[in-house]
Amino acid sequence: MADLRLVNINKNFDKVQALSGVNLTIKQGSFCVILGPSGCGKSTLLNLIAGLEEASQGKVYLGEKEITGLPPHKRNMAMVFQNYALYPHLSVFENIAFGLRIKKEKEKQIKEKIEQVSKALNLEDKLGRLPRELSGGEKQRVATGRAIVRDPELFLFDEPLSNLDARLRVELRSQFIKLHQRIKKTIIYVTHDQLEAMALGEIIVVIKNGRIQQISPAQELYAVPQNLFVASFIGSPPMNIIKFTLKKKDTKIQLIKENLVIELTNDVTQKILSYLGQDIYLGFRPSAVRFGPAGQIKGKVIFIENIGEDSYAHIEIIEGTEIIAKVNDKDARVGKNSVNFNIDNQAMHFFDLQEKRI
Amino acid sequence: MKKRIRAAIFLITILILILVFLFPLYLVLKISLSKPQDIFVEKPTYLIKNFTFEHFKSVLLSGETFLNPLKKSLLTGILASILGLLVSIPAAYSISKFNYKLKYALILVIFMTRMIPEISIALPITISFIKIGLFDNILGLTLAHLIRILPVSCFILVGVFSGFPDELERQARIDGASASKAFIKVVLPLSLGGITVAGIFSFLLSWDEFIYASYLTLARPTMPIKMYYYISRGDIFSSATYAVIITIPVLILTFALQKYIKPDFLSGAIKG
Numbered sequence: 001m002a003d004l005r006l007v008n009i010n011k012n013f014d015k016v017q018a019l020s021g022v023n024l025t026i027k028q029g030s031f032c033v034i035l036g037p038s039g040c041g042k043s044t045l046l047n048l049i050a051g052l053e054e055a056s057q058g059k060v061y062l063g064e065k066e067i068t069g070l071p072p073h074k075r076n077m078a079m080v081f082q083n084y085a086l087y088p089h090l091s092v093f094e095n096i097a098f099g100l101r102i103k104k105e106k107e108k109q110i111k112e113k114i115e116q117v118s119k120a121l122n123l124e125d126k127l128g129r130l131p132r133e134l135s136g137g138e139k140q141r142v143a144t145g146r147a148i149v150r151d152p153e154l155f156l157f158d159e160p161l162s163n164l165d166a167r168l169r170v171e172l173r174s175q176f177i178k179l180h181q182r183i184k185k186t187i188i189y190v191t192h193d194q195l196e197a198m199a200l201g202e203i204i205v206v207i208k209n210g211r212i213q214q215i216s217p218a219q220e221l222y223a224v225p226q227n228l229f230v231a232s233f234i235g236s237p238p239m240n241i242i243k244f245t246l247k248k249k250d251t252k253i254q255l256i257k258e259n260l261v262i263e264l265t266n267d268v269t270q271k272i273l274s275y276l277g278q279d280i281y282l283g284f285r286p287s288a289v290r291f292g293p294a295g296q297i298k299g300k301v302i303f304i305e306n307i308g309e310d311s312y313a314h315i316e317i318i319e320g321t322e323i324i325a326k327v328n329d330k331d332a333r334v335g336k337n338s339v340n341f342n343i344d345n346q347a348m349h350f351f352d353l354q355e356k357r358i
Numbered sequence: 359m360k361k362r363i364r365a366a367i368f369l370i371t372i373l374i375l376i377l378v379f380l381f382p383l384y385l386v387l388k389i390s391l392s393k394p395q396d397i398f399v400e401k402p403t404y405l406i407k408n409f410t411f412e413h414f415k416s417v418l419l420s421g422e423t424f425l426n427p428l429k430k431s432l433l434t435g436i437l438a439s440i441l442g443l444l445v446s447i448p449a450a451y452s453i454s455k456f457n458y459k460l461k462y463a464l465i466l467v468i469f470m471t472r473m474i475p476e477i478s479i480a481l482p483i484t485i486s487f488i489k490i491g492l493f494d495n496i497l498g499l500t501l502a503h504l505i506r507i508l509p510v511s512c513f514i515l516v517g518v519f520s521g522f523p524d525e526l527e528r529q530a531r532i533d534g535a536s537a538s539k540a541f542i543k544v545v546l547p548l549s550l551g552g553i554t555v556a557g558i559f560s561f562l563l564s565w566d567e568f569i570y571a572s573y574l575t576l577a578r579p580t581m582p583i584k585m586y587y588y589i590s591r592g593d594i595f596s597s598a599t600y601a602v603i604i605t606i607p608v609l610i611l612t613f614a615l616q617k618y619i620k621p622d623f624l625s626g627a628i629k630g
């Protein structure tokens with residue numbers, strides 16, 4: 001067991017550049033989630049780690065050993081594909097046993113291992129079935145079992161839950177955490193679902209268009225997004241992002257957009273002072289909105305959305321610019337028509353025109 | 359109402375087409391089951407007047423005269439389809455791994471070999487086969503038949519392998535199988551349907567082959583050659599009977615395979 005290191009990886013398919021300049025170290029035994037919208041290169045990255053694809057440029061290391069050109073069967077990694085890829089001609093038992101048979105393990109050993117795994121995954125009474133006789137959740141568990149039974153160094157999961165319905169997805173999520181606690185092996189888990197990523201990952205790698213955007217623990221990703229993409233991708237409902245011009249009036253720093261003026265408190269202005277006179281992006285989460293009659297921002301409530309315990313108000317602040325604000329119980333009077341509010345200055349995020357965090 | 363009329367027209371057209379295609383076949387069958395006095399007349403009837411198994415009896419019971427050609431045709435067909443599969447399975451599998459453009463360029467090249475008329479290459483082939491002792495034997499004829507068989511079975515199998523889900527193969531590689539083991543343990547068993555189709559097509563291509571067989575046989579004819587022998591002697595009853603016997607397995611196999619002979623078959627819609 002060792003750390004996995006990707007160094008300067010590029011991957012091209014004909015004209016498409018699926019990965020560019022990927023540098024990534026995944027610590028031994030960690031649960032790493034790779035997160036990004038569909039088509040951003042997540043699967044390509046996993047395939048590269050597994051040895052199913054070869055990098056156009058760059059190197060892959062496992063510990064000190066370079067494994068860049070090593071074929072998958074010499075890497076001792078297990079991977080679960082999005083569609084589970086169960087062998088349709090083999091029973092559940094034989095599906096799980098496939099890797100062991102390739103390794104030519106003893107029949108008795110195979111039986112023992114499968115018994116153990118099927119017990120852990122609650123598949124004992126399904127062992128004789130064919131894949132087409134299984135439900136989606138069961139297929140998923142068989143695929144996971146097939147990965148576990150080989151006792152690999154590294155687990156790769158490519159959107160393993162994305163084909164299941166929402167309830168099952170949440171239910172099976174905890175399975176991966178328990179699995180990780182039990183086996184303490186490195187897990188690399190790909191998903192496009194930011195909630196799933198936040199729930200699972202010790203460390204999350206956000207990818208967009210084949211480039212790594214940020215590598216952070218879940219909380220940090222939410223609290224300190226390093227660029228505009230991460231800011232808007234993480235969190236639900238998403239962060240409000242508005243482009244302002246930064247101006248100084250007397251001693252006060254102001255954000256100005258058309259006739260909307262937001263005066264900032266002095267403690268937040270230090271880091272953005274150098275952008276005076278320029279355009280910047282302001283980002284704030286729906287929870288950073290503080291309603292109150294003295295609020296300097298005036299808006300018109302378009303509608304209120306109730307999602308379980310929380311309510312979110314969609315508010316038009318200038319013509320054509322809407323924001324989403326979380327409504328607390330005590331803000332219940334936020335009804336129709338106009339409201340006033342402030343944005344918690346501590347919870348503001350600023351990004352420059354290159355979309356980088358200021 | 360309109361729909362019904364259209365369906366009816368469609369059905370009638372199909373029926374007429376079937377009749378047109380089946381009519382010669384029927385005539386052959388009729389001749390093989392009729393007495394000579396019903397055939398050698400000025401106005402033969404369409405229906406069988408005096409039914410008889412005479413011709414079948416005389417052909418089937420003619421001992422080695424019938425059994426030897428049958429044996430040779432069967433053995434050549436079986437050997438040719440097995441050898442054909444042994445060559446075209448790995449070839450087609452490799453071709454299926456290329457990208458779309460290259461794949462079809464290669465298939466086109468393979469089919470170009472069929473643009474040369476058989477009748478013109480049969481002669482040089484025969485001359486060289488005589489030199490190396492492949493004349494008038496099963497192996498020689500089998501090799502000649504492979505010229506027709508390989509492009510077709512490659513084409514079918516490229517379709518089969520191209521439609522094979524990549525993910526299953528990748529999974530096998532992940533599970534520790536080398537590329538060849540993944541092929542043997544996963545791709546092959548799941549492609550058996552398509553491979554069987556290719557094998558049976560190969561058999562049929564050999565079974566009723568005439569040109570190569572007429573050059574490459576002397577004392578040991580195949581079924582079509584034997585049939586031609588009767589035609590050239592003017593024995594239309596024996597030749598009709600042979601024609602029926604040659605056609606029956608073709609009909610049975612084609613019928614059994616019809617669910618695979620669909621337009622979407624070659625695009626890889628086959629499911630193992």
Ligand SMILES: Nc1ncnc2c1ncn2[C@@H]1O[C@H](COP(=O)(O)OP(=O)(O)O)[C@@H](O)[C@H]1O
Nearest residue numbers: 013016017018037038039040041042043044045
């Ligand atoms: N085998 C391939 N051939 C050509 N393009 C590919 C291939 N695999 C992936 N791509 C392209 O690379 C990009 C990344 O794909 P992928 O890694 O599958 O994304 P994700 O898994 O994040 O949805 C996409 O634009 C996709 O079209």
Ligand SMILES: [Mg+2]
Nearest residue numbers: 042043044158
């Ligand atoms: Mg993917």
